Amino acid sequence: MSNLNLDPFIQQPPTDAAYKIQSEQEAIEIAKQLAEKFKAGASERDQKRLLPVSELNEYSQSGLWAIRVPKAYNGIEASYRTVVEVFKIISSVDGSLGQIPQNHVAILDTLIFDASELQKKFFYDLALKGIRFGNAFSEIGNKNVADFQTKIKKDGDDYIVNGKKFFSTGALLAHWVPIVTVDDEGNAYLAITPRETQGLTVINDWSSFGQKTTASGTITIENLRIPAQYVVPVKSFENPTPTGAISQILQAAIDAGLARGAIEETIRYVQQYTRPWIDAKQDKATEDHFTIAAIGDLKTRLQAAEAVLDLAADQVDIAIKEQSEENSAKASILVAQAKILTTEIAILASNKLFELAGTRSTLAEHNLDRHWRNARTHTLHDPVRWKYYIVGNYYLNDAQPERHAWL
Template structure:
């Protein structure tokens, strides 16, 4: 029996979500205000980023400030009380925060992703309920991926239990789940002889949910991207949102997810370049063969800084261009408009990957051995860039772009493109 075609009314009893936020978030009046708020928060977050990374101090206070600013609600549509921010604004906010602290920039990525899944496939009552939760300051995490197998098949099961449903399984790379009030979880269930995927919004403190802080990646250390275990966890039918069905028609879920990843990479690269400039001016020694008194006057260093600045400007321009394609596809999702958005986002993703890795590597090449001292924490930019850019292979972005240009092939529709 299909969940989508024959939804079961939610029972009156509600499983209690996690403790409510300390305060209701600010209401941002327009996109410009959102960007200003992000700039202000970035300035507050940046000074402590290295220390948080080195000590692996989880950023609870910073997340509370981030949510209180209203920025976690900017993608909620206006008809539901949100800002309904453009994709360009959402990407700009993400890049600004990521430049200050790559982990803080990534933590809400799946929160926004879940809101897009809800916008595309959720019922009006589901949208109203979860949008209200976000407007009240609640955070979404994620439990999408699984490890231990060479395929991408999901094995976490959703099964009928009386008037409700139960979840059994284990997830990893659960970015943001540690900090979340709700954990949107990708599950599979049997319908008419085939497996169908749904996104179940699970309260963080529901019985049977165990969030394990076992993320030990070399970068993005504070994203909470560890494990979540579901042991016969009860969920209500109203919390189960169609997922697979949203990809059986033109959907912007994929390019929406990817533009945020591109923005995170752009931001990490911007942070690395911003850290390079003062160190090169004030601390780096010129190479003896240059005959110069200041490393900042070295023409070879100047040339490389120029290259990085051009890369940054180009990646930023491609990101804003991709956002325009994405906004158009969200308004009118057709086979062609969604494909064009996916290709534009893939182009931005390719260059933002290159820029973040290049900027975080050249930081050391230009600033020298002194920049590697542990107390500075400058290695976090490279570790964060290298870790996050592995989310999905950039070589396949170039393949998607090339196949579209050469053979007019539309890219596949899934959550990773």
């Protein structure tokens, strides 16, 4: 028996199956109800770096983590507009809770493209029961983000995996952990294993100043044995699938949610606490012409970003159902444009919060800096400077976007 069973973060599988959501509208309503609950303790969790264990359990048991399970496997196969809206709703009140299921949802769609029929039935059934999939994808210290050094080797009927991961969002409190790994020929695999498997160590060492409770730290993998039925050869990047666009649109949705939360916080604070500037010659800050105009600017930029995000979501749905070079490229380009706009508004809104709210808003008791810290941290997840280039090259030179998880 592994000594990992003593790990206090090991999550036992839920005793009851997750709630079965019946429609996309119900999914959005449930997300709104959960957001009201999660909002209450979000600031304290951030200040004290308290992992959202109970909140995460309620979130995954709500059925929202299974809304991308295909209809053929008893899910509702929610559109990406709905998925994006759920992510925005939760991220607007707690950026960390909004980010944690990102890899879980991406894994569900990876299975569509790469898994065998038996694997799909098995893993989709787990998702419907409320099982959470974590993430052991990114590595640090390598040549670039795609230079994976975590290796997999065949050993009888099993596979052996060795390596080290970082940015492992969701893994600490997951039930199963999908690991991206490569063989000696460079072929990629997704090796999915229970969190408590011997040889898999998830370390709670995430120290970022933002997204503080995602627990996106280190995983070490030492002679980890995984049965062949849990190993999925990854071919989706070799084919015209929107796998990269799916990963990226979830990132953009989180950023849009962070922006939404920052703007809502700005409006609340200005309405309740901010004094008008002396030169405004107004009785209330809400009557200050420059403040009013700034709020109008922020809301307009957010709505524009969300509109492009919806267009991208529609194209991702098309690219999933009708796989072609053209549909895949369109999805990547629209998602890149959405990522540009959501990044910009998330940073702008979380910065403007303090400009419009005033000096007292910086006091530690308010902890409003969490909005900027979260936005600045999460928007670093793929450089927007390259999104401009990719979009421009597509329209100017008909250059097709690359196929990888960052586009």
